[in-house]
Amino acid sequence: MRRLPIYILLDTSKSMEGEPIESVKVGLETLTTTLRSDPHALETAHISIITFGSRARQVVPLTDILSFQPPDIRAWGSTPMGGALSLVADRIRDEVRKSTPDQKADWKPLVFLMTDGIPTDHLDSGVAELRKVKTGMVVACAAGPNADKDLLMRITENVVSLDTLDNASISAFFKWISASISATSQKVDLGKQDNKGDDGATLEDLPPPPPEINLH
Amino acid sequence: MKTVKTRAKTVKTRAKTANTRTKTVKIRTKTANTRTKTANTRTKTTNTRTKTANTRTKIVETKTISGKTIAFEAIHFASGGMKDVHYTTDKANVVAFFRDPVDRRGMERLKSIVGPYREGIFQNDGGEYWSELFRWPTDIVEHGGRVGVVVPAYEPHFYFKTGSIDNDTLNIKGKEKQGKWFSTCRNHNKLLHPEERGDWLSRIRSMIRVSRAVRRMHAAGLAHSDLSHKNVLIDPVSAKACVIDIDGLVVKGKHLPDVIGTHEFIAPEAVATSHLDRNDPKRVLPCPVTDQHALSVMIYMHMLLRHPLRGGKKHHDDPATDESLAMGKRALFIEHPRAHSNRVKPKQLRPEERKWGDPDKIPYTISGPYLTPLFKRAFVDGIADPRARPTPGEWELALMRTLDMIVPCAPGCDMGWHVHDGSNRPRCPSCGHGHSNQVPLLEVHSKRGSRHTPNGTRIAVWNKKSLFRWHADSEFVPNERLPVDMWGRVGYMQFHAGQWFIKNLGMEGMRNVSEDCEIPVGEHVFLKPGQILLLSPGERGHLVHVKMTNQ
Numbered sequence: 001m002r003r004l005p006i007y008i009l010l011d012t013s014k015s016m017e018g019e020p021i022e023s024v025k026v027g028l029e030t031l032t033t034t035l036r037s038d039p040h041a042l043e044t045a046h047i048s049i050i051t052f053g054s055r056a057r058q059v060v061p062l063t064d065i066l067s068f069q070p071p072d073i074r075a076w077g078s079t080p081m082g083g084a085l086s087l088v089a090d091r092i093r094d095e096v097r098k099s100t101p102d103q104k105a106d107w108k109p110l111v112f113l114m115t116d117g118i119p120t121d122h123l124d125s126g127v128a129e130l131r132k133v134k135t136g137m138v139v140a141c142a143a144g145p146n147a148d149k150d151l152l153m154r155i156t157e158n159v160v161s162l163d164t165l166d167n168a169s170i171s172a173f174f175k176w177i178s179a180s181i182s183a184t185s186q187k188v189d190l191g192k193q194d195n196k197g198d199d200g201a202t203l204e205d206l207p208p209p210p211p212e213i214n215l216h
Numbered sequence: 217m218k219t220v221k222t223r224a225k226t227v228k229t230r231a232k233t234a235n236t237r238t239k240t241v242k243i244r245t246k247t248a249n250t251r252t253k254t255a256n257t258r259t260k261t262t263n264t265r266t267k268t269a270n271t272r273t274k275i276v277e278t279k280t281i282s283g284k285t286i287a288f289e290a291i292h293f294a295s296g297g298m299k300d301v302h303y304t305t306d307k308a309n310v311v312a313f314f315r316d317p318v319d320r321r322g323m324e325r326l327k328s329i330v331g332p333y334r335e336g337i338f339q340n341d342g343g344e345y346w347s348e349l350f351r352w353p354t355d356i357v358e359h360g361g362r363v364g365v366v367v368p369a370y371e372p373h374f375y376f377k378t379g380s381i382d383n384d385t386l387n388i389k390g391k392e393k394q395g396k397w398f399s400t401c402r403n404h405n406k407l408l409h410p411e412e413r414g415d416w417l418s419r420i421r422s423m424i425r426v427s428r429a430v431r432r433m434h435a436a437g438l439a440h441s442d443l444s445h446k447n448v449l450i451d452p453v454s455a456k457a458c459v460i461d462i463d464g465l466v467v468k469g470k471h472l473p474d475v476i477g478t479h480e481f482i483a484p485e486a487v488a489t490s491h492l493d494r495n496d497p498k499r500v501l502p503c504p505v506t507d508q509h510a511l512s513v514m515i516y517m518h519m520l521l522r523h524p525l526r527g528g529k530k531h532h533d534d535p536a537t538d539e540s541l542a543m544g545k546r547a548l549f550i551e552h553p554r555a556h557s558n559r560v561k562p563k564q565l566r567p568e569e570r571k572w573g574d575p576d577k578i579p580y581t582i583s584g585p586y587l588t589p590l591f592k593r594a595f596v597d598g599i600a601d602p603r604a605r606p607t608p609g610e611w612e613l614a615l616m617r618t619l620d621m622i623v624p625c626a627p628g629c630d631m632g633w634h635v636h637d638g639s640n641r642p643r644c645p646s647c648g649h650g651h652s653n654q655v656p657l658l659e660v661h662s663k664r665g666s667r668h669t670p671n672g673t674r675i676a677v678w679n680k681k682s683l684f685r686w687h688a689d690s691e692f693v694p695n696e697r698l699p700v701d702m703w704g705r706v707g708y709m710q711f712h713a714g715q716w717f718i719k720n721l722g723m724e725g726m727r728n729v730s731e732d733c734e735i736p737v738g739e740h741v742f743l744k745p746g747q748i749l750l751l752s753p754g755e756r757g758h759l760v761h762v763k764m765t766n767q
Contacts, residue, residue, distance in 0.1 A: 036386045036387065099535075104564075105534070105538070
């Protein structure tokens with residue numbers, strides 16, 4: 001069975017402390033619950049969580065929805081976003097199955113990134129690393145007033161934003177990720193993933209986002 | 217709420233006072249509330265928006281195009297691929313609003329669906345019979361710049377009662393029973409609670425209903441155009457099925473399809489030509505023949521828990537290209553008798569797929585002598601030649617005949633029932649169990665001219681199996697045309713003190729031909745090998761020859 005890999009990159013820098021980080025945790029729980037009740041996602045979706053606060057770390061390796069447990073995360077340190085992008089490129093290279101004479105390739109991975117600030121490391125080297133691997137759609141979310149949407153456009157043209165960093169906005173974002181994964185896992189189940197990569201698939205291929213999420 | 221436009225009258229009412237007719241609805245509301253609660257306590261902040269939404273439900277009141285007043289909840293409870301679905305206040309119906317605008321042609325189609333097409337099916341002979349096989353739109357609503365259809369709400373048995381294993385670890389209690397839950401090894405055999413799974417008998421019965429529903433649509437010249445796991449609800453527990461999402465009907469030369477279908481179910485010729493413009497004469501769009509492919513795939517998946525075209529063959533390094541070749545231009549049956557390149561590779565299977573996912577262990581031929589040739593026509597001949605595909609009516613008949621050929625298996629067997637292969641030592645292909653007692657088979661003969669000759673059907677006998685009018689006489693067929701008072705049993709079979717007998721409860725003129733005597737209603741006859749019994753003396757009455765197996 002072809003798997004649909006999903007990488008979720010979360011900013012866990014100091015500024016996320018309090019309501020934002022708690023909302024992210026609840027968001028991950030909602031995501032888990034939603035996808036576990038979706039018979040299409042249960043068949044194909046696999047999730048990995050990468051956090052970036054003080055340093056980029058893969059807190060959950062690529063895991064089947066059924067065994068996936070939302071990780072305990074803490075807000076701490078700076079915003080090494082470039083490091084997180086290099087790390088996800090490295091993990092994709094390692095974890096996503098390629099086509100061999102004996103094996104069908106996995107679907108191209110979906111990547112979701114959420115940040116409330118601006119990178120404290122070298123973003124462009126991370127972007128360059130990410131370009132070296134094949135991905136499906138990459139979505140970056142600028143959460144709250146201090147995130148820089150234009151900077152995120154350097155990672156992907158699929159940038160969304162949240163006006164505020166409160167529970168309502170963050171939970172809306174996670175619900176939308178869940179809906180996007182459900183829709184994609186159903187489509188890939190059906191073989192219609194728009195696998196043109198970053199420069200082909202657009203946000204219009206995902207379910208319409210709730211009012212809390214702005215498109216750019 | 218932004219969704220409520222000024223034209224309509226809005227009233228606030230407490231959600232609790234809303235008349236909740238079905239249990240499932242209550243369950244759903246409860247879950248929604250608890251979830252929000254958790255979110256709130258965890259984050260310490262109160263999310264006022266959500267709270268308002270949960271404790272108070274705004275109601276929209278408006279008129280349908282037929283002039284009826286309709287009141288529905290302003291907030292949708294579900295969102296499908298194309299529609300947002302709202303409950304009416306009495307929960308008997310839903311209003312499903314299309315998110316995209318509906319153009320003039322689309323509106324014409326909807327009007328035909330709620331009008332003449334609906335009347336054609338529901339207001340003819342046996343019309344009432346169809347109401348549980350379809351959720352057919354009854355009316356149209358235009359509100360807030362959007363167009364919606366009024367559809368009867370799903371019956372309660374189409375929502376999970378027990379849900380998944382380990383005290384519903386997946387939290388699916390109260391959710392819709394989509395076909396996908398029952399048609400993959402992982403979902404069905406590993407994750408669903410055993411109480412939700414049903415058995416092979418109930419799977420055959422629910423597939424009879426799906427076939428019958430599609431047969432009826434096709435008879436009216438309508439193609440569903442998107443038969444899939446999402447658009448057919450299945451309840452293996454009560455053996456029911458219901459075709460939903462009937463708003464995209466295709467009528468040749470009149471209503472064109474909006475969607476190409478759902479990929480696992482799209483006919484190979486439609487996949488292979490999907491890159492062409494929709495006006496290109498070579499482009500294949502949904503029509504009754506593509507419905508026939510979808511129906512065949514659905515029956516295969518429900519009976520065998522795997523997809524007929526998803527095998528080990530790799531066509532391309534790019535996953536999307538590979539997939540569309542596998543479902544389209546290079547589609548090949550994984551159990552093709554001669555071309556073996558798409559056979560399943562057992563080492564690619566997950567642990568829970570190793571039995572049902574492997575056709576070497578459970579070949580499609582376990583489906584018996586009536587279904588096997590239809591699967592062959594659908595996936596060996598019908599891939600390249602759509603005309604070879606079985607019609608829904610053929611599936612319905614073959615499934616009904618198969619229903620009479622299955623026998624119960626040992627407790628704990630994951631099929632529960634299996635087709636009696638006609639041999640002297642029938643065994644279950646899944647658990648390998650045989651039978652401890654004799655198993656009689658009744659070979660059915662029909663009159664041709666003045667003589668009775670075998671009509672190709674057999675009735676496998678098991679304890680307390682009922683005999684119905686259609687077993688005794690071809691005059692009767694168990695479908696929408698059979699009057700309600702003709703559905704009762706007219707006899708049953710029982711094993712008692714080492715012997716099998718048939719009890720006659722209502723077969724007038726039943727005779728034991730071997731001993732030339734009548735078997736009056738209320739009497740019974742012991743079954744002996746080679747015995748000949750006449751079940752009905754009518755022109756289309758059946759004669760059965762008794763064969764004892766497992767001697």
